[in-house]
Amino acid sequence: MLDDTLLADPRALAALDSGGVLRSAATAGAQVRSAAQSAAEAGVGELAGGRPRALVLLRRPGASATSTGLLAALLGPGAPVPVVVTDTTPTWIGPLDVVIAHTAEETDAELADSVVLAVRRGAEVVLSAPGEGPVASAGAGRARLVEPRIPVPPGLDLPCALAVGLAVVQALGLLDSPLDPTLDALADVLDGEAERNQPGHEPFMNPAKSLALRLADHTPLLWGTDRLAAAVAVHGAAALATQAGVVAHAGEVTESAAAAGLVRAVDRGARGTDIFRDPFDDPDGAAEAPPVRLVLLATGEDDPGQVTLRRAGRGWPAADVAHPVDEVARGTRHAALLRAVLLASRLDVAAVYLGLATRTIEPA
Template identity: 60%
Template sequence: MIAVLDDSLLADPAALAEADASGLLRSAATAGAQLRSAAHAAEEAGVGQLAGSRPRALVLIRRPGCSEHAALLVNALLGPECPIPVVISDAAPSWIGPLDVLVAHTSDSGDRELADSVGRAVHRGCEVVLSAPAEGPIAAAGAGSARLLEPRVPVPPGLDFPRAMAAVLVTVAALGLLRADLNELAGELDGELERDHPSHEPFVNPAKALALRLADHTPLLWGTDPAGVALAGYAVATLAGHAAIIAQAADVAQAARAGALQRVLAEHRQEDIFHDPFDDPVEASGGSTVLPAPARVLLLATEDTDPTAAVLRRAGREWPTADVLHLVEEVPPGGPHAALRRAMLMAVRFDLAALYLGLAGAVLGSDRDPAGHNYSLG
């Protein structure tokens, strides 16, 4: 049979709470608190003292986890008009020196490669903003020199994206590149988390509604603007990490050039009453026959521009079968830092949607394929 998620599980807070033995939903609900605590830590660490400086380069270190996605999103928000070069690297470049600023985030206190990068940057007089645990080789490498933002709200790895974003945002704000009030942004995240609360029914819970739209499909997450593309990459990671769902992230223009449009439109032919859904069965473990999850295109938009117009301009045609995620009700057009605010709200929504899908899968039990999709095989 075709994959079917029992949506009644998402409407049952007690079942979700029972499945959430590790308290992941509670951890995800700390997004606003992560921003506030990081802002306070940055103030105490003196990140604001970078104000007025114009570094030769801003180096954003990407390590396993959320740091890469935070670096890519902030770089997309800064855009090509950023007055200083932004370098995203796995390690401190060989040319790092006193004219540069380096930002690094990790939840792994034992990351030796990052410790080496921090030590090299500090030794060469580079300004270092470090978001990392206070104990371990990384903090030791920056001791006395790096501006350390110690985590004050403990969360499992994979749910620290707000803290990773905060480390970069406080730095670019101090440098005058992108100013945003983290406390106000934290309040907006609190509002999103309230809407996404497990006690709310799916029809009034945006995260549950998103989960239901993605369930039993292969999500194709295509950004209509640079920040939307970066956010799509994060969404793919959180869906894989929390729900074992394989998804694709792409720029909508690149997806169109790659021929993805034609493939997706071909899949939608199955809506034809003469389409046989058993044309391409897949054999699951144990010899059971299941169907490949159909694609679902979701366009992610963060800018004020109407997503339909953006797709037409960048891809050369409209995408009538696609869903659109564009939080203009939560963040009305024309407001300050609208793209950043929408991106952060969407990141939180994807985290909760992935957790709901993962927890619902845990309630369902073992009817799961290796890609993490839930199947009813009756």
């Protein structure tokens, strides 16, 4: 059960978080800056001037799954080169292709095999991984190895993974508008979000605590109103599972709206609970599934309600809406990307707060 008083008590939170998970979650901005610098030192910038036949994003367990989804959504169907998201290196890989891979698990044997195949075929490989172990050894001397410099618990390394991927697509000139090579704008947004979400802030001033309280004792439905937001939703579901043991549904709003059972559950929740219902008349009621909580995630410029109505044919006025236009103003350069990383960070911290408040995260 959720101990909601814990979220209002910074000292109790600090005592329970003996492993420093909250502190690690607050390093998102530092991870971005560190990864951007490490990518530069690894020679990622030397990829500039070339246009690959294909960009291959190797999707591995953990943050890699989200970073590949975000990169693919960012580049979109109009990318100047084919973008292939795959679990292993395709057999057609060759010297005209670029491969990006990230892992926090240095013993990922399947990834090690993929790296061996890619470098043997002459592809450019950018590998974000620990400096020791089979994965790093697989690309030794032939892959551009970007080692993480800020250690974090499992599931909190998305900023590093995404920063390395962004450094590569930036060097290849695949973005419509270039990014700052140091990724300072990205890091600044994450630093601002970490400041808002610090344990000393009351829940009504802390968006991550507020989100954790809203999701507590519910089955979260995280629906993105655009491609980037849908990728963030998938990350949010993974974060809730990793940090809080919460099962959530994530997807794009158009596809999710076709799940009739979920839609009915959302509509039932919007009608509220019957105040005259006697729980003793239904002895099995305690075994019912937790009610759903719909959260619409948005990274674009348009109002999420209008986007949902246009894309899904209806709206959900009772849904929570996460559209951080106050933090990243409309018209800001790369606004959608900045909002996406902000929302991903908020979901990470909310999941950690939820994990601490339910004692799912065990003391170190």
